[in-house]
Amino acid sequence: xxxxxxxxxxxxxxxxxxxxxxxxxxxxxxxxxxxxxxxxxxxxxxxxxxxxxxxxxxxxxxxxxxxxxxxxxxxxxxxxxxxxxxxxxxxxxxxxxxxxxxxxxxxxxxxxxxxxxxxxxxxxxxxxxxxxxxxxxxxxxxxxxxxxxxxxxxxxxxxxxxxxxxxxxxxxxxxxxxxxxxxxxxxxxxxxxxxxxxxxxxxxxxxxxxxxxxxxxxxxxxxxxxxxxxxxxxxxxxxxxxxxxxxxxxxxxxxxxxxx
Numbered sequence: 001x002x003x004x005x006x007x008x009x010x011x012x013x014x015x016x017x018x019x020x021x022x023x024x025x026x027x028x029x030x031x032x033x034x035x036x037x038x039x040x041x042x043x044x045x046x047x048x049x050x051x052x053x054x055x056x057x058x059x060x061x062x063x064x065x066x067x068x069x070x071x072x073x074x075x076x077x078x079x080x081x082x083x084x085x086x087x088x089x090x091x092x093x094x095x096x097x098x099x100x101x102x103x104x105x106x107x108x109x110x111x112x113x114x115x116x117x118x119x120x121x122x123x124x125x126x127x128x129x130x131x132x133x134x135x136x137x138x139x140x141x142x143x144x145x146x147x148x149x150x151x152x153x154x155x156x157x158x159x160x161x162x163x164x165x166x167x168x169x170x171x172x173x174x175x176x177x178x179x180x181x182x183x184x185x186x187x188x189x190x191x192x193x194x195x196x197x198x199x200x201x202x203x204x205x206x207x208x209x210x211x212x213x214x215x216x217x218x219x220x221x222x223x224x225x226x227x228x229x230x231x232x233x234x235x236x237x238x239x240x241x242x243x244x245x246x247x248x249x250x251x252x253x254x255x256x257x258x259x260x
Contacts, residue, residue, distance in 0.1 A: 001130050001173065001217045003028035007076045009068065009119075010035060011059050011111065012086030014042025016184030017134060017177075020206035021083055024214055026050035032076050036068055038086070059086045059111035060103070062118075069118035078122060081217075084115040085134040085177075089149040101148050108152035112159050120172070127171040132213065133160045137180040137230045140223075141237065144252035164222055173220050179209050180227040202227070 003025045010025070012018035014037030023046075025033050033052035037043035040056035047054035055071070057064045072079055088107045090100055112133050123129025136143070139153035160176035168174065181203035209226045216224035225231055237244040 001081065001220065003030045003081070003214065003217070005029065005031045006080035007032045007072065007078055008034065008081040008083065009072055009079055010083040010085055011037070011057060011068075011115070012134075013037050013083075014039045014046055017179075017182060017206045017209050018083070018085045019046050020210035021085065021213060022046055022052060023050055024207070024210040026052060028214065032072075034068070034072050059084070059114065060106035062110075062114040065111065065114040066118045069115075073122060078126070079119050079129070081130040081132060082115055082119045083132040083134070084112045085132070086111060087134060087136075087153075089143075089146055091146050092148060093145075094147050096148050104148040104152045105155075108149070109155045109159065112156055116159075116163060120167070123172055124167070124170060129171065130173045130175070130217070131160075131163060132175045132177060132217070133163075134177045135160065137178050137225075137227065137233075139176075140178055140230060140234045142248055144248060145255050160222075175213075175216055175220070175222060175224050177209075177213060177216075177224045177226075178230060179204065179212075179225070180230060182206055182209055182226075 008025050008030050010018050010021050010033065013022045013035035018037070022033050022035050033050060034055055035043045035047040035052050036055045036057040038056070038058050040054070043054040043056060046052065055068055057068045059065055069079060086107060088104055090096065092100060116131065119129065133156060135156040136153040138150045139157035143150040157176055157178065160174055163172070164174040183203045183205055204226055212226040213224055
């Protein structure tokens with residue numbers, strides 16, 4: 001898929017990966033880029049800079065996602081690519097509060113479900129459409145110091161897989177973005193920790209991730225992996241699950257001990 005002349009919605013578009021995606025899609029000549037974000041000021045700033053359209057949306061509220069799709073479709077006639085990108089993270093174990101678990105579930109999983117429910121009918125009616133879902137390498141591997149994040153990102157990958165299985169022969173293309181560390185506000189302030197994330201050393205810029213996304217969309221890849229080593233780690237996990245778990249235990253001991 002080429003972004004040129006397409007109507008593209010990006011949730012979480014006001015900062016981080018979402019902002020970089022909006023900027024790159026505009027540069028590629030998209031017909032319209034809808035910058036959707038819970039932070040209206042950020043969305044407005046990004047939209048103004050790229051000639052896009054800002055919309056304040058809380059992706060955890062299905063009615064707001066439905067409104068985003070309806071208003072975009074009314075204005076532009078269609079949505080070609082929906083990038084379900086917004087996400088949350090807190091560094092916490094299984095004893096994180098129920099409200100933290102629920103917030104992760106609502107934003108990291110149900111927001112993808114709400115987007116699919118809202119936009120799939122028009123895409124299926126046309127016989128074409130594209131869904132880009134931002135998960136994380138944590139959804140293929142794990143996040144050793146963030147249980148709610150790791151669990152919900154696994155669910156996000158699973159839902160993207162299911163969408164591809166269910167609708168891939170009906171003209172719906174699905175890609176799942178699974179980066180490791182990306183130099184964004186989420187990484188720098190993950191869960192409010194006072195120390196940088198252990199992923200910071202190998203972090204890519206959000207702009208580099210956006211480059212990988214455009215390349216992956218052009219090739220219509222299901223897994224878009226800006227960090228190629230993630231595929232190696234994923235293969236090692238599948239080949240010897242026990243050995244992989246032992247290695248991840250050692251990593252957790254180091255990370256938790258360092259407070260990162």
